[in-house]
Amino acid sequence: MRQISKALWLTFAAVALMAAGPSWTNKPVQQWSAEDAKQVLAASPWVGRVAVRVVPPKNEAQLREGGRMGGGTGLGAEALNPANLLGIGGSAEPGKRRATPGRINPVEVRWESASPVRAAELKAHDTDAPAWEGSYYVIAVYDVPGLDIDEKMLAGDLKRTAFLKLDNKKALKPERVDCLPQVGGLTTVVYLFPRTTEITLENKRIELDARFGRLALTHSFSTAAMQFGGKLDL
Numbered sequence: 001m002r003q004i005s006k007a008l009w010l011t012f013a014a015v016a017l018m019a020a021g022p023s024w025t026n027k028p029v030q031q032w033s034a035e036d037a038k039q040v041l042a043a044s045p046w047v048g049r050v051a052v053r054v055v056p057p058k059n060e061a062q063l064r065e066g067g068r069m070g071g072g073t074g075l076g077a078e079a080l081n082p083a084n085l086l087g088i089g090g091s092a093e094p095g096k097r098r099a100t101p102g103r104i105n106p107v108e109v110r111w112e113s114a115s116p117v118r119a120a121e122l123k124a125h126d127t128d129a130p131a132w133e134g135s136y137y138v139i140a141v142y143d144v145p146g147l148d149i150d151e152k153m154l155a156g157d158l159k160r161t162a163f164l165k166l167d168n169k170k171a172l173k174p175e176r177v178d179c180l181p182q183v184g185g186l187t188t189v190v191y192l193f194p195r196t197t198e199i200t201l202e203n204k205r206i207e208l209d210a211r212f213g214r215l216a217l218t219h220s221f222s223t224a225a226m227q228f229g230g231k232l233d234l
Contacts, residue, residue: 029119037123045225046111052144052215105143109208109219112190113138114226114233128188130180136192137164137172137199137234144212147187149179161211162191166203199223201232 022044024036032040041047111117112129113136121129130140147154155177164172178190189212199206206221223232 024116024120029116032119032123034124037120040116040120041110041124041126044116045222046114046117048109048219048221049106050109050217050219051106052212052217054214055211055216057214105145107144107217108142109217110140110142111138111221111226111234112140114228116228116233128182130178130188130190132178132190132192134192135195136175137195139164139191139193139208141189141191141210141217142186143182144187144189144215145185146215147179147189147212149181149187154179158189158191158210158212163209164193165207165209166197166199167205169197169203172197199232199234201227 022039024032024039027036112132128142132138158179159174159177162174162177166172172193174191175194176192178192180188180190182188189210191210201223203223206223208219208221210217226232226234
């Protein structure tokens with residue numbers, strides 16, 4: 001009987017530990033360790049790794065509609081270069097990120113304006129985290145290949161082709177887009193969405209759709225999971 005009771009106790013203990021979730025969920029931010037911060041930035045409801053997909057090139061009519069007349073390769077065509085897709089070459093500064101050579105890498109999507117993410121970036125001394133000001137929903141996409149941040153129309157093109165889909169509400173368009181260089185010729189694209197539309201728990205799913213010329217991504221966030229301190233934290 002004692003052996004059975006002990007086995008049952010161990011089973012219950014394991015289930016309880018699994019239900020408890022990551023260590024950072026049960027601590028105030030002030031007590032987070034560096035490892036807790038890394039967990040938040042690596043695998044939390046506000047952060048995801050997303051595969052990009054290649055979309056067909058625009059035809060002449062679409063180029064004219066977007067304000068680009070014929071000729072040229074268009075935004076993102078250089079991203080299809082294998083060297084850019086694999087994240088090799090380019091400047092070695094600033095930032096510390098570098099894509100893994102030899103394979104097409106996913107990008108990282110991070111809800112920057114969430115307080116757990118901001119706290120984790122400070123605790124982890126993440127120098128790649130973007131700086132921003134104002135009242136926005138801020139989402140950053142790290143490790144984007146093939147963008148020329150010196151291109152004058154880049155921010156405008158990225159702004160026109162990104163939006164947040166909300167359940168039962170009109171999609172949100174970014175008010176501003178910032179492009180920050182990373183190592184290896186990669187770019188962090190920062191989307192700043194206005195908070196004029198309130199996102200609540202009734203919006204069960206938030207879907208980010210973004211295009212980078214010939215590359216595109218879709219990533220969904222769950223509002224039920226994005227709670228911290230007993231409330232939705234965006």
